[in-house]
Amino acid sequence: MLKGFWKLTWVEVKIFVREPMGVIGTLAIPVVLFIVLGKLFQSDAVLGVQMPAGFTAPFNVAVFASVFIAVGAVLSLVAIMSIYREGGILKRLRATPLSPLTILGSHVAVKLLFTALGLAALVLAGKRLLPGLLDVPLLSFSVAVLFSTLSILSVGFVIASLVPTARFAQPVGSAIIYPMVAISGLFFPLAALSDGMQLFANLLPVTHAVGLMDGVWAGGDWLALWPHVLGLLVVFAVFSALSAKVFRWE
Amino acid sequence: MEPVHPPAIHRNSMVSVDPKQSAASPVIEVVGLQKSYGSLTAVDGVSFEVQRGEIFGLIGPNGAGKTTTMECVEGHRRPDSGKIRVLGLDPVRQGRELQKRIGVQHQDAQLQKRIKVWEAVDLWASLYEAVMDTDLLLEQLGLTEKRNAWFMTLSGGQKQRLFIALALIHDPEIVFLDELTTGLDPQARRAIWSLVTGIRDRGKTVFLTTHLMEEAERLCDRVAIIEHGKLIEMDAPAALVTKHCPQRGVVFSSDTAGVREAVEGIEGLTELSAEGEVYTLLGTGDNFVSGVLDAISQNQIRVRDFRTEMPTLEDVFLKLTGHAIRD
Numbered sequence: 001m002l003k004g005f006w007k008l009t010w011v012e013v014k015i016f017v018r019e020p021m022g023v024i025g026t027l028a029i030p031v032v033l034f035i036v037l038g039k040l041f042q043s044d045a046v047l048g049v050q051m052p053a054g055f056t057a058p059f060n061v062a063v064f065a066s067v068f069i070a071v072g073a074v075l076s077l078v079a080i081m082s083i084y085r086e087g088g089i090l091k092r093l094r095a096t097p098l099s100p101l102t103i104l105g106s107h108v109a110v111k112l113l114f115t116a117l118g119l120a121a122l123v124l125a126g127k128r129l130l131p132g133l134l135d136v137p138l139l140s141f142s143v144a145v146l147f148s149t150l151s152i153l154s155v156g157f158v159i160a161s162l163v164p165t166a167r168f169a170q171p172v173g174s175a176i177i178y179p180m181v182a183i184s185g186l187f188f189p190l191a192a193l194s195d196g197m198q199l200f201a202n203l204l205p206v207t208h209a210v211g212l213m214d215g216v217w218a219g220g221d222w223l224a225l226w227p228h229v230l231g232l233l234v235v236f237a238v239f240s241a242l243s244a245k246v247f248r249w250e
Numbered sequence: 251m252e253p254v255h256p257p258a259i260h261r262n263s264m265v266s267v268d269p270k271q272s273a274a275s276p277v278i279e280v281v282g283l284q285k286s287y288g289s290l291t292a293v294d295g296v297s298f299e300v301q302r303g304e305i306f307g308l309i310g311p312n313g314a315g316k317t318t319t320m321e322c323v324e325g326h327r328r329p330d331s332g333k334i335r336v337l338g339l340d341p342v343r344q345g346r347e348l349q350k351r352i353g354v355q356h357q358d359a360q361l362q363k364r365i366k367v368w369e370a371v372d373l374w375a376s377l378y379e380a381v382m383d384t385d386l387l388l389e390q391l392g393l394t395e396k397r398n399a400w401f402m403t404l405s406g407g408q409k410q411r412l413f414i415a416l417a418l419i420h421d422p423e424i425v426f427l428d429e430l431t432t433g434l435d436p437q438a439r440r441a442i443w444s445l446v447t448g449i450r451d452r453g454k455t456v457f458l459t460t461h462l463m464e465e466a467e468r469l470c471d472r473v474a475i476i477e478h479g480k481l482i483e484m485d486a487p488a489a490l491v492t493k494h495c496p497q498r499g500v501v502f503s504s505d506t507a508g509v510r511e512a513v514e515g516i517e518g519l520t521e522l523s524a525e526g527e528v529y530t531l532l533g534t535g536d537n538f539v540s541g542v543l544d545a546i547s548q549n550q551i552r553v554r555d556f557r558t559e560m561p562t563l564e565d566v567f568l569k570l571t572g573h574a575i576r577d
Contacts, residue, residue: 003376003377004373004376004377007372007373007376008373011362011365011369011373012362014369015362015363015364015365018364018400019364084362087360088356088358088359088360089359089360089361089362091326091356091358091359092356092359092360092361092413092416094326095324095326095349095353095354095356095359095417096349096374096377097346097349097350097377097378098377249326
């Protein structure tokens with residue numbers, strides 16, 4: 001079943017880096033965003049009060065930048081799959097022994113690889129430019145980001161399988177993902193939402209992604225964060241299974 | 251284009267068929283194929299067989315149902331009804347097994363813009379158990395110099411040659427080629443034609459679609475004419491021409507007197523017209539053209555210019571459907 005997986009993944013990595021704008025967008029923009037926002041919120045002028053040592057922004061800038069990377073990966077996956085379908089690339093791959101699962105899996109692997117690279121760039125830049133900010137369990141945090149990205153990507157598979165054209169994929173993907181981010185607890189606590197909305201937010205993967213990242217950032221134990229881990233796992237299982245059902249070659 | 255590891259390729263017992271038996275047994279059988287998209291009937295009760303080792307062409311105008319028929323045979327589209335067997339397999343239920351034994355070139359399918367030629371070939375080669383020597387394949391398709399070129403930088407002809415390479419890489423028994431030369435210039439088209447006859451000469455079966463009558467006439471051992479989803483005629487191109495358009499034309503110019511009287515009695519002559527010194531004779535039968543030649547020589551007619559006009563598949567199509575194929 002995984003025949004061709006590594007080769008296809010490697011080819012897709014090479015194809016991705018041959019488009020310099022895509023690489024800049026994936027690797028450089030989140031870093032710039034992180035540094036700029038980090039500097040901004042570390043300065044007293046922004047909030048007008050003296051911030052305690054360590055992290056000071058109204059929201060966790062590192063989690064924000066990580067969610068930005070994850071969302072970018074998902075939207076990029078949706079765009080690539082819809083372009084591949086519209087351009088008949090999937091149709092050509094169909095006439096080979098490659099399975100849809102292998103094709104999706106390869107693209108997910110590429111996205112996770114660049115998510116990891118983006119995160120590494122973020123950490124390297126942050127250590128230099130935002131001293132003190134990243135004195136957290138970074139390895140654990142990185143795993144949380146990748147795990148969260150994988151789960152949100154599974155929603156991307158389904159979007160990618162359903163949107164009819166590449167031009168339509170961009171707005172549809174954004175329209176689904178961004179509202180999830182808005183009520184994820186990233187910008188304001190979930191408790192600020194009504195009970196119904198809180199329940200709804202807890203069905204969404206981004207909410208659990210933010211919960212897990214926030215928790216790990218604060219030094220929380222993975223076991224203690226099990227509701228978020230479970231939430232992300234369930235979303236991944238359901239949407240992966242669904243995408244195998246709704247996958248369209250053309 | 252000899253496979254580099256022939257023993258490996260023929261390891262599968264289903265691949266090696268007794269030549270005596272295979273000569274008579276069809277590799278593709280289609281009976282009563284029906285396929286609709288909503289209210290549009292794309293294929294309406296099509297039946298045909300393709301024999302091992304022949305180039306078989308489905309011809310007809312765009313939208314006639316050629317591609318749908320071909321994709322049903324490949325197992326990439328599920329027919330509404332009808333029976334299809336390809337190499338003895340059911341393309342829908344045994345699709346995965348079938349994909350290993352056929353090579354497919356889709357009409358409108360592309361590759362990743364920035365994939366290099368060698369990467370595409372290498373990726374495809376990694377998907378099959380037994381493959382041809384890819385370097386040799388690229389060389390034979392004239393792509394060696396383009397090994398490191400991105401797909402998006404290739405010309406139309408180079409892209410099609412790459413697609414042929416990908417369709418041939420696992421040395422399939424049947425190669426499906428959908429509108430292979432559409433959009434190519436005449437030179438590139440001719441190069442592709444010789445590649446296709448080369449595939450047949452290696453004992454493979456080729457199933458192609460085209461709306462180019464010249465292509466069908468040059469390439470195909472047999473053609474099936476399809477229009478509005480129905481198969482209206484099927485035979486060797488020359489046999490179709492003889493059957494439906496038996497009339498040949500002879501046009502010559504002469505300043506000798508008495509031409510009209512000299513040719514009037516020729517066997518098979520159906521029409522004679524003269525415009526100044528240019529005479530146009532239409533007639534039927536195998537003896538007609540030699541009858542004209544005999545009359546010219548016996549009557550010592552001085553001929554300045556002489557040509558015959560043979561009907562083509564295009565004329566057959568016009569006669570059978572009442573319109574030209576490019577309409």
